[in-house]
Structure formats: structure tokens, C-alpha cells
Amino acid sequence: MNVSLFQDHDSWLHRLDPRTKMIGAIILFAIILSFNHPLFMAGISLGILAAAFSARSLSALWKLRYILVLLVAFSSILWPFFSEGPTTIWYWKFLKVSRESLLFGIAMGLRLAAFVMTSLILLATTRNEDMTNGLIKMKLPYPVAFALSTALRLVPTFAGAGATIVQAQVSRGLDLESKNIVSRFGTLIPLAVPMFVSAIRYTNLLAMALESRGFTPDSPRTLYYEPTMGRRDWATLAALALILVVSLYLRLGLGVGVVMPGRM
Amino acid sequence: MPASVSIESLSFAYRNAGTRVLKDLSAQIEEGTFIALMGHSGAGKSTLCCAMNGLVPRFFRGNYDGRVTVEGKKVTKCGIVELSKMVGLVLQDFEAQLFSTNVELEIAFGPENQMLSREIIRERIDRYLSFVGLEGERHRDSSTLSGGQKQRLAIGSVLAMEPRVLVMDEPVTDLDPKGREAILSISGRLRDQKRTLVVVDNEYENIIKADRIWLMKEGEIVAQDSSASILSNAPLLESCGVMAPPTVSLFHAMSWPGSPFTFEDAKSLLKEGNLVTRREKSGFEECHSPRKGNPLLEARDLSFQYPGSLVLSLRNINLVIHEGEFVAILGENGSGKTTLAKHLNGLLTPVSGEMLVESRPTRAYRKPELARQVGYVFQNPDHQIFAPSVREEVGFGLKIRGEKPGIIEENVGRALAATGLEGYEDKSPFLLARGERERVAVASVLAVKPRVIILDEPTTGLDYAHQLETMRMLKSLNEEGHIIIIITHAMWIAESFATRTIVMRQGEIITDGPTRRVFADERGLSETSLVPSALVRLSNWLGTASLTVEGMVKELQS
Numbered sequence: 080m081n082v083s084l085f086q087d088h089d090s091w092l093h094r095l096d097p098r099t100k101m102i103g104a105i106i107l108f109a110i111i112l113s114f115n116h117p118l119f120m121a122g123i124s125l126g127i128l129a130a131a132f133s134a135r136s137l138s139a140l141w142k143l144r145y146i147l148v149l150l151v152a153f154s155s156i157l158w159p160f161f162s163e164g165p166t167t168i169w170y171w172k173f174l175k176v177s178r179e180s181l182l183f184g185i186a187m188g189l190r191l192a193a194f195v196m197t198s199l200i201l202l203a204t205t206r207n208e209d210m211t212n213g214l215i216k217m218k219l220p221y222p223v224a225f226a227l228s229t230a231l232r233l234v235p236t237f238a239g240a241g242a243t244i245v246q247a248q249v250s251r252g253l254d255l256e257s258k259n260i261v262s263r264f265g266t267l268i269p270l271a272v273p274m275f276v277s278a279i280r281y282t283n284l285l286a287m288a289l290e291s292r293g294f295t296p297d298s299p300r301t302l303y304y305e306p307t308m309g310r311r312d313w314a315t316l317a318a319l320a321l322i323l324v325v326s327l328y329l330r331l332g333l334g335v336g337v338v339m340p341g342r343m
Numbered sequence: 344m345p346a347s348v349s350i351e352s353l354s355f356a357y358r359n360a361g362t363r364v365l366k367d368l369s370a371q372i373e374e375g376t377f378i379a380l381m382g383h384s385g386a387g388k389s390t391l392c393c394a395m396n397g398l399v400p401r402f403f404r405g406n407y408d409g410r411v412t413v414e415g416k417k418v419t420k421c422g423i424v425e426l427s428k429m430v431g432l433v434l435q436d437f438e439a440q441l442f443s444t445n446v447e448l449e450i451a452f453g454p455e456n457q458m459l460s461r462e463i464i465r466e467r468i469d470r471y472l473s474f475v476g477l478e479g480e481r482h483r484d485s486s487t488l489s490g491g492q493k494q495r496l497a498i499g500s501v502l503a504m505e506p507r508v509l510v511m512d513e514p515v516t517d518l519d520p521k522g523r524e525a526i527l528s529i530s531g532r533l534r535d536q537k538r539t540l541v542v543v544d545n546e547y548e549n550i551i552k553a554d555r556i557w558l559m560k561e562g563e564i565v566a567q568d569s570s571a572s573i574l575s576n577a578p579l580l581e582s583c584g585v586m587a588p589p590t591v592s593l594f595h596a597m598s599w600p601g602s603p604f605t606f607e608d609a610k611s612l613l614k615e616g617n618l619v620t621r622r623e624k625s626g627f628e629e630c631h632s633p634r635k636g637n638p639l640l641e642a643r644d645l646s647f648q649y650p651g652s653l654v655l656s657l658r659n660i661n662l663v664i665h666e667g668e669f670v671a672i673l674g675e676n677g678s679g680k681t682t683l684a685k686h687l688n689g690l691l692t693p694v695s696g697e698m699l700v701e702s703r704p705t706r707a708y709r710k711p712e713l714a715r716q717v718g719y720v721f722q723n724p725d726h727q728i729f730a731p732s733v734r735e736e737v738g739f740g741l742k743i744r745g746e747k748p749g750i751i752e753e754n755v756g757r758a759l760a761a762t763g764l765e766g767y768e769d770k771s772p773f774l775l776a777r778g779e780r781e782r783v784a785v786a787s788v789l790a791v792k793p794r795v796i797i798l799d800e801p802t803t804g805l806d807y808a809h810q811l812e813t814m815r816m817l818k819s820l821n822e823e824g825h826i827i828i829i830i831t832h833a834m835w836i837a838e839s840f841a842t843r844t845i846v847m848r849q850g851e852i853i854t855d856g857p858t859r860r861v862f863a864d865e866r867g868l869s870e871t872s873l874v875p876s877a878l879v880r881l882s883n884w885l886g887t888a889s890l891t892v893e894g895m896v897k898e899l900q901s
Contacts, residue, residue, distance in 0.1 A: 206448075207444045236438075243721065243726050244727070247726045250688050250788075256710060269729045269739065280725065284436055288434060288439055288440040289442070291398065291432040291434075292501070295456070303448065303461060304448070
């Protein structure tokens with residue numbers, strides 16, 4: 080089973096320095112937060128999709144399509160009830176939906192999707208080790224960087240172990256198909272205990288393996304894939320920074336791209 | 344010759360454990376020799392390995408006495424990086440040893456920690472990838488490699504640190520014959536390069552090339568001698584829970600001179616001494632075709648494809664399994680053995696074709712209902728153990744079925760008796776030894792009294808005595824009327840216990856028939872890279888019908 084998101088292609092995004100990609104993602108987050116008009120959000124989302132396409136990462140997004148669709152759907156349905164705008168288009172007792180709140184909901188849905196897509200593209204185009212190396216180069220303490228990347232690395236392993244545990248218990252008669260909430264609650268312990276035990280065993284073995292390979296968390300080491308900032312990296316960061324400045328000017332200076340002024 | 348590793352009156356007890364795992368060990372390894380470590384489980388083999396590279400006592404703490412020196416340096420005084428240049432350790436579990444996202448980074452990891460320059464690291468990657476035969480996989484994601492490739496990568500990644508001594512703890516146990524072959528040829532090449540090599544392995548076939556064997560028992564080295572003299576001493580091996588080469592046992596039982604442990608040696612000894620006349624191969628089919636009861640499991644044109652996969656994992660499987668059969672499924676990793684077995688109890692349902700249990704398709708059953716008919720014991724018992732006591736663990740299947748406490752008690756008692764676990768009722772299953780945990784897993788399936796019991800590699804991780812115990816238990820369950828189906832890589836297990844053998848390759852059944860007939864066809868087996876054990880090849884050559892030492896002796900003496 081392969082749940083890892085990274086895909087080893089050779090695209091301009093893959094070739095960028097991991098630092099560029101991480102800082103770039105943060106700038107992109109700020110751009111996403113600059114507007115709350117659905118059309119602007121749609122434009123940004125399309126831009127992100129185009130980047131994903133050019134990096135051949137659409138299949139990584141496709142893996143999590145349900146989550147993306149759910150985010151947009153839930154947020155578009157729920158937000159309108161919790162925010163108020165001047166033009167009411169529908170009401171029932173205390174529930175009220177306005178044109179602005181409806182648009183705002185859609186914008187929020189797209190915003191969440193844009194966040195998720197940006198992070199997915201980052202993970203799909205950046206090797207785990209490169210992420211660690213980038214963080215180290217940005218002067219993050221090595222143990223912290225390593226802990227972060229190990230956590231990412233362990234997700235697929237634990238997902239695999241979880242699937243096996245479910246199968247092992249089902250073949251002993253554990254009933255996961257039951258509709259009864261009470262009996263389903265009883266299924267938690269037979270699944271959770273082996274999960275914890277195997278996680279502990281695994282991490283212990285991993286620690287052993289790391290030590291036998293001469294790894295000590297706080298001493299310096301060579302980085303075989305040493306990230307280097309090239310002209311492309313600076314150009315990418317400059318372009319993103321420029322877009323951010325323009326976005327902020329549009330939003331704060333001209334008040335464009337807003338359906339709900341005063342909200343982020 | 345200078346001593347490369349020197350162990351001087353070493354004792355060790357794990358923290359919070361009363362007894363010592365290593366008791367006053369003293370031994371020396373000369374530079375450039377290949378040492379094999381054998382012994383029952385719990386004899387202290389792994390602890391000794393860890394003591395050589397300092398994981399004991401640095402990582403596993405406890406009471407440490409005596410000393411281990413590598414080329415004159417005490418391992419307890421060395422730093423982690425310094426030690427990695429002295430002793431490299433390859434663990435049995437290859438999954439946990441690989442943590443990088445591609446093959447070359449995995450090799451680079453150790454040298455990176457040793458602060459070597461990028462140019463040197465690149466050279467080492469080139470050198471050691473070709474040494475372990477993975478040069479074509481340089482940029483592959485290591486999690487997509489096969490088991491054998493993973494273990495080779497693990498070895499390569501330790502070798503890349505260029506340690507003076509390489510220690511491998513059961514490097515081939517989890518591998519199929521093809522994977523084993525590759526690892527053994529690596530250790531052969533290391534031996535040719537005169538590297539100091541320490542390998543833990545309880546199967547004599549894997550360590551025939553060793554210069555010396557250390558035989559361990561209860562924390563002590565009870566014998567250290569040349570491999571020829573240790574392997575020909577069957578009583579000594581068996582007293583340490585290690586399987587003696589069956590050909591040696593056969594020669595002793597027949598009072599033939601010599602103690603051969605390969606088929607070729609045995610054959611030439613028999614020819615030279617003119618000790619025996621070969622028989623016509625006849626009657627294999629009649630005297631060994633298994634008794635057949637009613638058909639219980641049936642696959643019709645079954646095909647299966649994992650979602651997202653491009654190839655079929657199973658192709659047009661047709662199979663009928665009758666009451667009373669004891670079936671072994673053999674084949675390489677990825678040949679579809681486990682996928683097929685998971686169809687038998689409905690964990691997977693076919694993409695096309697039918698899987699019938701008692702003439703009813705598995706998809707028509709509810710899963711818990713099917714679990715009562717077909718029990719499945721997973722490879723790793725730790726994937727299912729969760730209860731605070733053995734009694735609750737074993738009674739779990741009955742409890743969720745809503746059985747009365749009296750019936751649960753009775754069935755649990757019976758299952759524990761059948762697995763030799765009486766008296767364990769109130770113990771915590773987590774604190775048992777691996778072999779005992781395996782038996783708890785079998786008992787917990789058995790308690791539900793399924794008519795079919797499927798076991799995925801029931802003997803890996805067990806020593807010979809426990810393997811024998813587990814297999815005898817399965818045999819007696821089979822005699823009581825349960826259908827037993829095992830997936831295994833151990834040829835001798837299939838040879839001595841199964842009545843029927845199924846060989847799979849690339850999702851298809853290649854051979855299916857009575858075990859004796861399947862193992863008579865050595866050429867057919869070699870196409871799937873399976874090699875029968877030396878004893879069975881000898882039996883084929885002699886033309887005897889039996890596949891066990893006792894049976895062959897009986898036939899040859901009549």
C-alpha cells in the first residue's frame with residue numbers, strides 16, 4: 080500500500096529549492112487570505128491547479144478529491160447561516176441567508192480548498208529529506224527538523240499497520256459492519272491496543288536502526304542532496320512577493336475582491 | 344591472526360529482568376572469518392549481536408559486566424559515529440531499517456552521519472549498490488521494493504559505512520527462496536573479500552559456508568567449532584533447539600558412514616560406498632494421495648485486482664479444498680499466496696469469478712458469520728493481541744458472538760489445551776515469548792471452532808523446537824477434522840506436514856497436487872525458484888516415497 084504523497088517527477092516545481100517551496104507556500108497562504116470574493120478565490124484556485132498541472136501533481140490532488148469536495152460543499156452550505164449580509168434572499172424563523180453570506184460561504188470553501196491544495200503540492204513535489212534539509216538550512220534545530228520529517232514518514236507505515244490490524248480482527252469475528260452504535264463502540268479497544276503496541280514496537284526498532292547507522296540527532300551531518308538557491312528560486316519568490324503586494328494593495332488600498340468588508 | 348572482536352567474560356541482564364541473558368561469555372573472532380551463531384530463541388543471540396555494536400548497553404540498558412573490544416577498542420567507550428565504522432548491524436526486520444524515500448539516499452544516510460564529503464558518498468553509493476545488485480533501482484522509492492531487495496538495501500546501507508565487522512541478525516528469515524539466494528550470495532562475496540562476518544541463522548542451509556559455528560544455549564556458548572563438526576553433531580544441535588541437517592540424521596539412523604549435509608555430498612557418499620540400491624519411482628500417487636472428504640471451499644475462475652493496481656493479483660484460479668486436507672501454499676513473495684488466502688475467508692472478494700464456502704459465495708455472508716467457518720491467523724500475532732489476559736484474548740471471538748459464559752469457558756479451555764497453553768489463562772499475552780504469542784493467536788481462532796484454519800507463515804520467528812511444536816499441534820487439529828491451510832517459505836514444513844501442496848507464481852496456480860508428487864518434480868519446482876530440501880532430493884534420487892527421516896528409514900530397512 081502506498082499512501083505517500085511524494086511523486087518523483089522532474090518538473091520545475093520539483094527542481095526548486097525546498098526553502099523556496101516552503102516560503103512560497105507561506106506567501107501563497109497570505110495571498111489566499113487577502114480576498115473573500117468567490118471570483119477572486121476561484122482565480123487563485125485555478126492558478127494553483129495550473130501549478131499542480133505543470134508539476135504533474137494533479138494525481139496527488141485526485142487522491143484526496145473527496146476531502147476537497149467535502150470542504151467546499153460543507154463550507155458553502157454552513158457558512159451562510161453563520162454570517163450576516165445586508166441583502167437577505169431567504170429566511171425561516173431565526174435562520175437567515177443573504178446574498179453576501181452565500182457568496183462568502185463559497186469563497187471560504189474555495190479558500191480552504193486552496194490551502195489544502197497548496198500543502199498537497201508542496202508534499203507531492205518535495206522529498207521528505209529535502210524538506211528536512213531545507214529546514215536545517217533555515218537554521219531550525221536538527222532534532223526538530225528530523226522529528227517533523229519522521230512524523231510525515233510514519234503516516235504511510237502506520238496506515239498500513241492499521242489496515243492489517245482491522246483485517247486480523249475482522250477475521251476473528253469483530254463486527255465492523257454492525258449498525259448498532261453501542262456494539263461498534265466496543266470495537267475500539269481491539270483495534271486501538273494492537274495499533275499502539277505495534278507503533279511502539281516500530282518506533283523502538285526505528286530508533287535502534289538509526290543508532291546503528293551512526294545517527295545522533297544533534298550532531299552535524301553531510302547533506303547528500305544539498306539544497307541550493309538558484310536564479311529560478313529567487314525569481315519565483317520575487318514573483319510571489321509581487322503578487323502578494325498587489326493583492327494587499329487591491330484589498331486594502333482599493334477594497335477590491337471583497338463581499339464581506341471587515342472580514343478576513 | 345589478530346583478533347578482530349574479543350568478548351571477555353561478558354554478562355548482561357536487561358533492566359527490570361531478573362535473569363541474565365548473557366552469562367559470562369568469552370570468545371574471539373579472528374579477522375576475516377565468518378562466524379555463524381545458532382541457538383534456541385531466547386538463547387541470547389540477538390543480545391550478543393547488540394553487544395558487539397554497543398546497542399547493549401547504550402540503547403538497551405541493564406546490568407553489564409565484562410567487555411567487548413573491536414580491534415582493541417572497548418565498544419562501550421566509543422561514540423555512535425566511531426562505532427558505526429567498526430561494527431555494522433543488519434536487523435531481521437527490514438521494514439524498520441529503511442526510512443529514506445529513495446534507494447540512493449538510504450545508502451547515503453550512514454556516510455552522511457559520518458560527515459563524509461558528497462563526492463565520497465557518491466562513490467560509496469555506486470560501489471555498494473552494485474555490490475548488492477541494486478544499481479538499476481537507484482532512484483526508486485524504497486517502500487516499493489520487494490522483501491529481498493529491501494533486505495539487500497539494508498545490507499548495502501550498512502556496508503556503505505565500511506564497518507570492519509558486519510553483524511547480520513537473521514537476515515533471510517522473512518524472505519522467499521529467491522530473496523534468500525541473493526542475500527546468501529552477498530554473504531558469500533563478503534566472505535571472499537575476507538571481511539569479518541557474524542550471521543545469526545538457525546537454518547543450516549544458509550550458513551554452510553561459515554568458518555565456525557557458535558552454538559548458544561541459555562545465554563552461554565556451549566560449543567564453538569568448525570561448521571562441519573558442529574553440523575554433523577545432531578544431538579548437540581537438537582539440545583540447543585536447532586534443527587539438525589536431516590540428511591545427517593538419516594545417515595546416522597541407517598548407520599551409514601559419514602555426515603553429509605548437502606544433497607551432493609550425500610549422493611556421492613552413497614555412490615562411493617555402494618550403500619543402497621535406488622528404487623523405481625512408483626506408487627507415489629496411490630500411497631500418498633490424501634483422503635478426500637466433502638468439498639468445502641471452492642474457487643471458480645477467480646480473478647482479483649487490487650484497486651489502483653494495473654495487474655491482476657490473481658488470475659483464473661480454480662481450486663477445490665476438501666474436508667480433511669492439510670494444504671501448503673508455496674511461492675515467491677508477491678505471487679498471490681496471501682491474496683488467495685484472504686479470499687477464502689472473505690477479507691477480499693473476487694473481481695470476477697466466484698469464491699464459494701459451502702457452495703455459497705463469500706460475498707453473500709456477513710464477515711463475522713464467515714469467520715466462524717474459516718479462521719485466519721495472521722503472520723504477526725501482535726496485530727491482534729489486545730486483551731489483558733490470555734483467557735479474554737482467546738474468548739474474544741466467542742464473546743462478540745454472544746455465547747454464554749459457560750460455553751466460552753469450555754471452548755477457551757479446549758483451545759488452550761490444543762495449543763499447549765494450559766495454565767496460561769491469567770497471564771498477560773503481551774508478556775509472553777514470541778512463540779507463545781503465536782500460539783495464543785492460533786488458540787483465539789481455534790476457540791470459535793472454525794472448520795478451516797488458515798495460517799500465514801505460522802513458523803517464522805520461531806526456533807526449531809517451537810516450529811515442530813506448532814506444526815504437530817496443527818497436524819493433530821487436522822486429524823480432529825479441521826482443514827488446515829498454511830502459507831510458508833519453509834520447504835521442510837510443507838514436505839513433512841502437508842498432504843497437498845499448491846505452488847503459485849504471478850497470481851496463478853502452477854502446480855497443485857499431493858505433496859509427494861509435487862516435490863518429486865524438481866525441475867518444475869525450480870521454475871518457481873523453489874528448491875526442495877536436501878533430504879527430499881535424496882528421497883527423490885533414492886526413489887523412496889517418504890519425505891521424512893523416520894519414514895525413509897522404515898522404507899529403506901524393509
